[in-house]
Amino acid sequence: MGSLTGVDVKAIVQGRAAVMAKIERRAAIVAIEDILTESDGIMVARGDLGVELPLEHVPGLQKQILTAARDRGKPVVVATQMLESMTASPVPTRAEVSDVATAVFEGADAVMLSAESATGAYPVEAVATMDRVARQVESDQNYEDILRFHKTTSRQTTADAISAAAASIAETLKLKAIVCYTATGTTGMRVARQRPRQPILVLTHVKETARRLNLVWGLHCVQTADPANTAQMVKGAEAVARAEGYASNGDHVIVCAGVPFKRPGTTNMLRIFKIGETSGTTH
Numbered sequence: 001m002g003s004l005t006g007v008d009v010k011a012i013v014q015g016r017a018a019v020m021a022k023i024e025r026r027a028a029i030v031a032i033e034d035i036l037t038e039s040d041g042i043m044v045a046r047g048d049l050g051v052e053l054p055l056e057h058v059p060g061l062q063k064q065i066l067t068a069a070r071d072r073g074k075p076v077v078v079a080t081q082m083l084e085s086m087t088a089s090p091v092p093t094r095a096e097v098s099d100v101a102t103a104v105f106e107g108a109d110a111v112m113l114s115a116e117s118a119t120g121a122y123p124v125e126a127v128a129t130m131d132r133v134a135r136q137v138e139s140d141q142n143y144e145d146i147l148r149f150h151k152t153t154s155r156q157t158t159a160d161a162i163s164a165a166a167a168s169i170a171e172t173l174k175l176k177a178i179v180c181y182t183a184t185g186t187t188g189m190r191v192a193r194q195r196p197r198q199p200i201l202v203l204t205h206v207k208e209t210a211r212r213l214n215l216v217w218g219l220h221c222v223q224t225a226d227p228a229n230t231a232q233m234v235k236g237a238e239a240v241a242r243a244e245g246y247a248s249n250g251d252h253v254i255v256c257a258g259v260p261f262k263r264p265g266t267t268n269m270l271r272i273f274k275i276g277e278t279s280g281t282t283h
Helices: 006-013 026-030 032-038 046-052 055-072 094-105 123-139 143-149 158-172 186-192 207-213 230-243
Strands: 020-023 041-045 076-079 177-181 200-204 219-223 252-258 267-274 280-282
Touching: 020 026, 020 032, 026 032, 026 055, 032 055, 041 046, 041 055, 046 055, 055 076, 094 123, 094 143, 123 143, 158 177, 158 186, 158 252, 158 267, 177 186, 177 230, 186 200, 186 219, 186 252, 186 267, 200 207, 200 230, 207 219, 230 252, 230 267
Parallel strands: 020 041, 041 076, 177 200, 177 252, 200 219
Antiparallel strands: 252 267, 267 280
């Protein structure tokens, strides 16, 4: 199994699962661009990297990998020894809290516990602590400025341009939310890589896609019927936005979708509409 490539693994799973590459070897750093091309996501395994490489190199490599993955729109998990002391203590060290916070400030999609929750004496406390740290960072006055400083450049495709435009329009018009219809999840990930201030609501008829996208930064995923036309698209987006507490009467939201409907990979349309009204503006 050690000789399998990302292409081989994808051929085996045949779309039944996403392929996440665990970056833990020196060779993986050298080949990071190729790995990003072949994988669906990246895990930065700092513990193993610290064995393979000098410890002082790991923080810089973490930033390098995070930046490269965001440029590709691939989710990144930062893992290993994040709250290691909580395997035996109900309270983490201040350094560990800073470590978790740094990963969130850098734009990681997820931070991961290992022994802390698998075999540790305080698994619930460890999860609760990580959650509190992440929430505090995301409410920090410097958080958005740091994300904006590391803003990525959109690729020259229609789908990427539409996704970037959705984030930009939502910010300019101070819209309440961004709604993405997607089958494969690509549209949601493209919008998420822009790190917009507005919440991103992803609607998909594919259960596996909804589950998989919960890993990605800022995405709230709901399984729903695929619209057959623009009217159904707007009604569906409004209904879910209301039900999930993202918008109410008078709020404006923007929707990303693809025409013709029910055809993956056709993201080419934006629509702004007001909750409580049936008409909207198509762009």
